[in-house]
Amino acid sequence: MATIGDVAREAGVSRSTASYALSGKRPISEEVRRRVLAAAEALAYTPNAGARALATSQTKVLGLLAQFHEDEFAPAMMQYLLGVTDTARDLGYDTLLVTEADGARALRRITDSRMVDGVVLMNIAQDDPRLPILRAAPQPGALVGLPGDCSGLDVFDLDFEEAGRVMVDHLHRLGHRELILISQPEHVVERGGAYVWRLRDAALERARQLGVTLHAVYGESRQPAVGRLLNALLDAYPSATGLLINNEAATAALPSVAHERGLRVPGDLSVIGRYSAEFAATFSLPYSFIESAPDRLGSMAVRQLVRRVESPAARDEPFVVRFISPELVSRGSTAPPGAPLPNAR
Amino acid sequence: MATIGDVAREAGVSRSTASYALSGKRPISEEVRRRVLAAAEALAYTPNAGARALATSQTKVLGLLAQFHEDEFAPAMMQYLLGVTDTARDLGYDTLLVTEADGARALRRITDSRMVDGVVLMNIAQDDPRLPILRAAPQPGALVGLPGDCSGLDVFDLDFEEAGRVMVDHLHRLGHRELILISQPEHVVERGGAYVWRLRDAALERARQLGVTLHAVYGESRQPAVGRLLNALLDAYPSATGLLINNEAATAALPSVAHERGLRVPGDLSVIGRYSAEFAATFSLPYSFIESAPDRLGSMAVRQLVRRVESPAARDEPFVVRFISPELVSRGSTAPPGAPLPNAR
DNA sequence: CGCAACTGTCGAACCGGTTCAACTACAGGA
DNA sequence: TCCTGTAGTTGAACCGGTTCGACAGTTGCG
Numbered sequence A, B: 001m002a003t004i005g006d007v008a009r010e011a012g013v014s015r016s017t018a019s020y021a022l023s024g025k026r027p028i029s030e031e032v033r034r035r036v037l038a039a040a041e042a043l044a045y046t047p048n049a050g051a052r053a054l055a056t057s058q059t060k061v062l063g064l065l066a067q068f069h070e071d072e073f074a075p076a077m078m079q080y081l082l083g084v085t086d087t088a089r090d091l092g093y094d095t096l097l098v099t100e101a102d103g104a105r106a107l108r109r110i111t112d113s114r115m116v117d118g119v120v121l122m123n124i125a126q127d128d129p130r131l132p133i134l135r136a137a138p139q140p141g142a143l144v145g146l147p148g149d150c151s152g153l154d155v156f157d158l159d160f161e162e163a164g165r166v167m168v169d170h171l172h173r174l175g176h177r178e179l180i181l182i183s184q185p186e187h188v189v190e191r192g193g194a195y196v197w198r199l200r201d202a203a204l205e206r207a208r209q210l211g212v213t214l215h216a217v218y219g220e221s222r223q224p225a226v227g228r229l230l231n232a233l234l235d236a237y238p239s240a241t242g243l244l245i246n247n248e249a250a251t252a253a254l255p256s257v258a259h260e261r262g263l264r265v266p267g268d269l270s271v272i273g274r275y276s277a278e279f280a281a282t283f284s285l286p287y288s289f290i291e292s293a294p295d296r297l298g299s300m301a302v303r304q305l306v307r308r309v310e311s312p313a314a315r316d317e318p319f320v321v322r323f324i325s326p327e328l329v330s331r332g333s334t335a336p337p338g339a340p341l342p343n344a345r
Numbered sequence C: 001c002g003c004a005a006c007t008g009t010c011g012a013a014c015c016g017g018t019t020c021a022a023c024t025a026c027a028g029g030a
Numbered sequence D: 001t002c003c004t005g006t007a008g009t010t011g012a013a014c015c016g017g018t019t020c021g022a023c024a025g026t027t028g029c030g
Helices: A004-011 A015-023 A030-043 A049-056 A074-090 A103-112 A130-136 A160-174 A186-190 A194-210 A225-236 A248-261 A277-283 A294-310 B004-011 B015-023 B030-042 B049-056 B074-090 B103-112 B130-136 B160-174 B186-190 B194-210 B225-236 B248-261 B277-283 B294-310
Strands: A061-065 A094-098 A118-121 A141-144 A154-158 A178-182 A213-217 A242-245 A270-275 A288-291 A321-324 B061-065 B094-098 B118-121 B141-144 B154-158 B178-182 B213-217 B242-245 B270-275 B288-291 B321-324 B327-329
Touching: A004 A015, A004 A030, A015 A030, A049 B049, A061 A074, A061 A103, A061 A294, A074 A094, A074 A277, A074 A294, A074 B074, A074 B094, A094 A103, A094 B074, A103 A118, A103 A130, A118 A130, A118 A294, A141 A294, A154 A160, A154 A294, A160 A178, A160 A194, A160 A242, A160 A270, A160 A288, A178 A194, A178 A225, A186 A194, A194 A213, A213 A225, A225 A248, A242 A248, A248 A270, A248 A277, A248 B248, A294 A321, B004 B015, B004 B030, B015 B030, B061 B074, B061 B103, B061 B294, B074 B094, B074 B277, B074 B294, B094 B103, B103 B118, B103 B130, B118 B130, B118 B294, B141 B294, B154 B160, B154 B294, B160 B178, B160 B194, B160 B242, B160 B270, B160 B288, B160 B327, B178 B194, B178 B225, B186 B194, B194 B213, B213 B225, B225 B248, B242 B248, B248 B270, B248 B277, B294 B321
Parallel strands: A061 A094, A061 A118, A118 A141, A141 A154, A154 A321, A178 A213, A178 A242, A242 A270, A270 A288, B061 B094, B061 B118, B118 B141, B141 B154, B154 B321, B178 B213, B178 B242, B242 B270, B270 B288
Antiparallel strands: A094 B094, B288 B327
């Protein structure tokens, strides 16, 4: 493998001249520059990443810490990943994917050893053990998800509170007065998944203000449990005319449950979900939904991270907590409440 | 950040002694070893990855090249990823995830710059442009998926030919004489996805031998196209009594289509799919299936790769092409053929 | 008792880049 | 003519590890 020394010899110049010719950091005569570039080309020279990292203290690699809990929905996870890797590459960075169960130890390892220039954290918990480590690390970090304490970090998330309000407002405006809200399973909350109760509490609060009855329940993450749950809920609240779903698995299971019960949407039941357009397309979900934009969130986090990595000035800027505002994409699954459910007693 | 020089000074020894004490590559007195370890602990010493890579020519990072085509099924992809990252970590390696569209260029970049000690390639095409680059690279590589030319590479894949035969055999043994096989969409084949016709051709061949009629068709990868296709097929071949599906999206769509048509499985139609147990659980698919074991394949590829990376002897061993044999997991969705389909004309 | 072998430690070189200080050659201004 | 400034180039140092060869001190054996 050719080194910069080989290139220099081939071009008949010193190593430092070759380096400057390639980087352009000092004026080099046109003639010499040409020779160096030709030599590099001829020898298929590629700088050694380790040597460059050692000399410049920059690896051009970003860390991505993601946890794959078995109760999390794979397709959604995938889009976060892609948003991060694609944007990183656009900006000239590669991505080190770390899925270790002990996220705190993994984070310490990759930051202390200087393998990465910055880190994106996903699956943020309310009281996340990785945060103190990230704050103390020499590299900047960005979060996809809102923790209890955002200090010292850039944070990006969907505005789940506003999402809850938008859902309730929308159905209230259409005339609905009794709704069901299905969240993620309870242990997602126990694990610190704050987005679950952020949406839920805001929806409950808004419902209270508007005089709407809202039955808020935890969901399930898998079939067949989630199908059973849907049936049980529809049985338990026969007079509810609207269904809000903050749970991908439940959303994916709804069409067959509705079909089975002979339930027409939106005729018998208005439905609003919360998921991504990509997810909607894969499963052809016919429901209006709040766009959760995972790829956009991942992309935003990386952009901000790279800004801090590359600009010394940006390092000292105040930290941002940026919510993307929930956009309701209409698929015609909501309407004014009509007849009560067919199976109402 | 503490360097090994700091540790050496703190322990009152030379840099080389500190290095040997930490690595154990030379005998060091108990007394000195203790002092060095204590100093390293006290200073929270972590070796600099770049410096170590430069000195040892080992990065302890594996590259994972994956392409995310929009017509590929996200949950399956995810499991390959996890199989690779988890096994890599168990063996002491981190994973650089590269999803660049131009896989050949990306591969050249990470191998030439010596960012990785080895590479796992996924989404292998029949005539994959990345293979010549991988063969010429100084690092070893492993493939998850079977290309047209396996020379010079370790290859791991499900035995799709045998899978096709197992499916046909199983239903033939039960008495079925007319079957439908739904594959992936045609453009997956055009892109070089050989596994599609490997299963298909073997199934056709076996069907011919057994005197079974097999209608082999390309599928769709998304709703609602795939649902429409299922309906069209069941209309077109009303006398078929068995359905073989080598297409995750079609499998996921089948329950609601069957329900809609009032079609009972296995009473009216026997069904065998090809997917992973994890996928089956997420969607609660009630069908017998050939386990495609993506996590196991990813794991096997990494193990072999690391063997070659770490042992000079292993480098010269002959290359392996290893197929995992298809295991038919019974979920009771097959039975002897009964009455013709209800909607038969 | 002398020599070989072994143990434990150290200094120096090396991996492959980047960058600083210094030097040369030449142009322009006083 | 001399001085200053600038463009172009170079050698040397440095980043932070690993490893080779040398060496001093000790032990074992003939």
